[in-house]
Amino acid sequence: MQQIFNGVKACTLQGVRWVKSRRSAAEGNCVEVAALPGGEIAMRNSRDPEGPALVYTRAEFAAFLAGAQDGEFDALAS
Template sequence: MTAVENGVSADLLGGVDWRKSRMSGAVGNCVEVATLESGEIAVRNSRFPSGPALIYTKAEMAAFLDGAKSGEFDYTVS
């Protein structure tokens, strides 16, 4: 597979297995992820499955998840 650009229509990523967290509700307000052949991770909004997909490397996703787990993105009131 050739390189995929950020913002590509998720419809153009045919043949990928989109999945969401088991903790997601039935309403459909979820983020879905798919692993691309290149090893990169595609992310899309489940309410707009043909909308844009954001593409991240495994290292970028790991850094984001580490930051989220450590509270780096927690909202605090000053």
């Protein structure tokens, strides 16, 4: 199994399906995520699809989503 590190070029992650929120702005200001074959989750900036992707374990990503759902990051959006 290939080990993938943070900061890997997103374009090297072949065969993954990048997904972005339906709430994303039309200007392309969004984050996209993809499930990787090894179970990790990759995240990239949609404005730079060839740029770096950060890679998280499923547990790390689940913790982030739970925090977002609980409003822990709301102050960052204003």
